[in-house]
Amino acid sequence: MQSFIKKYYYGDIPDDVAGSTTVISKEINKDATWPLWEVFIRSKQGLDHKHAGSLHAADAQMAIENARDVYTRRNEGVSIWVVESKYIHSTNPDEAESFYEPAADKIYRHPTFYDLPDAVKHM
Amino acid sequence: MDLHDFPALFQQKIDSETKIEPLDWMPDAYRKTLIRQISQHAHSEVVGMLPEGNWISRAPSLKRKAILIAKVQDEAGHGLYLYSSCETLGTSREATINDLHSGKAKYSSIFNYPTLTWADMGAIGWLVDGAAILNQVMLCRTSYGPYARAMVRICKEESFHQRQGFDILYTLSKGTDEQKAMCQDAINRWWWPSLMMFGPKDSESNNTDQSMKWKIKRKTNDELRQQFVDMCAEQVKVLNMTLPDQELKWNTETQHYDFGEINWDEFWNVVKGNGPCNKERLDARRKAHDEGEWVREAAKAYAKKRAGKNKHIAA
Ligand SMILES: [Fe+2]
Numbered sequence: 001m002q003s004f005i006k007k008y009y010y011g012d013i014p015d016d017v018a019g020s021t022t023v024i025s026k027e028i029n030k031d032a033t034w035p036l037w038e039v040f041i042r043s044k045q046g047l048d049h050k051h052a053g054s055l056h057a058a059d060a061q062m063a064i065e066n067a068r069d070v071y072t073r074r075n076e077g078v079s080i081w082v083v084e085s086k087y088i089h090s091t092n093p094d095e096a097e098s099f100y101e102p103a104a105d106k107i108y109r110h111p112t113f114y115d116l117p118d119a120v121k122h123m
Numbered sequence: 124m125d126l127h128d129f130p131a132l133f134q135q136k137i138d139s140e141t142k143i144e145p146l147d148w149m150p151d152a153y154r155k156t157l158i159r160q161i162s163q164h165a166h167s168e169v170v171g172m173l174p175e176g177n178w179i180s181r182a183p184s185l186k187r188k189a190i191l192i193a194k195v196q197d198e199a200g201h202g203l204y205l206y207s208s209c210e211t212l213g214t215s216r217e218a219t220i221n222d223l224h225s226g227k228a229k230y231s232s233i234f235n236y237p238t239l240t241w242a243d244m245g246a247i248g249w250l251v252d253g254a255a256i257l258n259q260v261m262l263c264r265t266s267y268g269p270y271a272r273a274m275v276r277i278c279k280e281e282s283f284h285q286r287q288g289f290d291i292l293y294t295l296s297k298g299t300d301e302q303k304a305m306c307q308d309a310i311n312r313w314w315w316p317s318l319m320m321f322g323p324k325d326s327e328s329n330n331t332d333q334s335m336k337w338k339i340k341r342k343t344n345d346e347l348r349q350q351f352v353d354m355c356a357e358q359v360k361v362l363n364m365t366l367p368d369q370e371l372k373w374n375t376e377t378q379h380y381d382f383g384e385i386n387w388d389e390f391w392n393v394v395k396g397n398g399p400c401n402k403e404r405l406d407a408r409r410k411a412h413d414e415g416e417w418v419r420e421a422a423k424a425y426a427k428k429r430a431g432k433n434k435h436i437a438a
């Protein structure tokens with residue numbers, strides 16, 4: 001832990017003052033670990049699926065059932081998608097500026113660019 | 124500013140209330156602080172199921188039993204949301220859980236106190252969930268995106284927890300003399316540990332206040348604690364009960380309640396593993412995890428076998 005973080009808050013007891021509980025380390029059994037899945041939920045008909053969170057499951061069927069149990073306990077969804085997290089590809093935030101740059105100077109793509117006479121109502 | 128001055132860019136984002144997302148650059152210490160805090164928070168949700176689980180089979184009615192099961196199930200979900208957001212910082216779930224079971228990682232000390240009577244279910248909902256909610260409402264605005272989103276989800280679910288607790292106490296407070304005594308006794312036992320939940324006093328801490336600067340936290344321990352005392356001092360009147368503090372009284376000048384000194388020796392003792400139930404809680408977690416190992420293995424083997432079969436059909 002970096003030493004300049006001296007202050008701690010609820011739910012945050014730093015290692016150096018956490019005391020001397022006996023540490024019993026255990027090997028992680030790789031055969032008993034499940035892959036990570038991302039969960040997407042459609043909250044009602046007519047709306048897009050939206051990212052809700054993630055969970056671990058042995059396969060897609062179990063991922064869907066677990067997603068139901070944790071993310072839709074209060075009728076938050078009518079449809080669930082799951083996809084194994086390793087299949088998600090993403091843009092790199094460090095390159096965001098140049099990546100989205102082509103859109104920056106095309107203000108004529110926005111309706112506000114056009115100054116029409118007041119006589120033209122509702123367009 | 125240099126385009127590649129990452130620390131400065133990072134702080135600029137924080138200052139302008141732009142959330143930090145998993146793939147963004149962040150200082151090492153920010154990442155480490157978050158991992159420690161979020162995992163301690165996750166462990167608290169999970170261990171927090173144990174004291175209440177103790178009363179599921181002994182709830183006084185089917186209605187109370189169903190409510191308690193729903194509440195405990197919510198806490199399991201909270202643990203999951205938090206473990207997931209911790210994983211976005213590059214830790215593995217297994218390692219995080221291993222740190223709890225090995226005794227390396229901490230969880231909220233409040234769960235190292237025993238639940239002796241049914242009234243404790245009421246006191247936990249009202250006081251322990253109540254204290255947790257104040258902290259979690261603040262964390263909905265924390266600077267790390269996945270943590271903040273988990274908190275929003277959790278806060279939505281928490282509101283019934285505190286209400287059902289108060290409802291248990293309120294019912295007892297209208298009951299027989301014995302039930303009233305049971306209600307007061309539970310409040311007496313849970314009050315001080317609940318105040319300790321907010322952590323050490325602000326004056327105990329160093330002036331370098333990195334967590335606030337990074338907006339991981341937005342209120343100090345003492346601010347949250349005062350908010351809690353003010354809230355409970357009023358609500359306890361509805362129960363016709365008292366809080367076990369002779370020094371508790373309204374201060375017209377500060378417009379807050381003054382309250383007595385917390386027993387900090389007890390606080391550190393429980394943090395360091397010497398609370399009434401520290402050993403019992405960890406043993407219960409380890410046992411559950413170890414006894415579930417064959418299930419996790421079997422499910423994985425079954426998934427593998429089924430995947431192989433599907434491939435065969437497709438070919
Ligand atoms: Fe919770």
Ligand SMILES: [Fe+2]
Nearest residue numbers: 198252281284
């Ligand atoms: Fe709760």
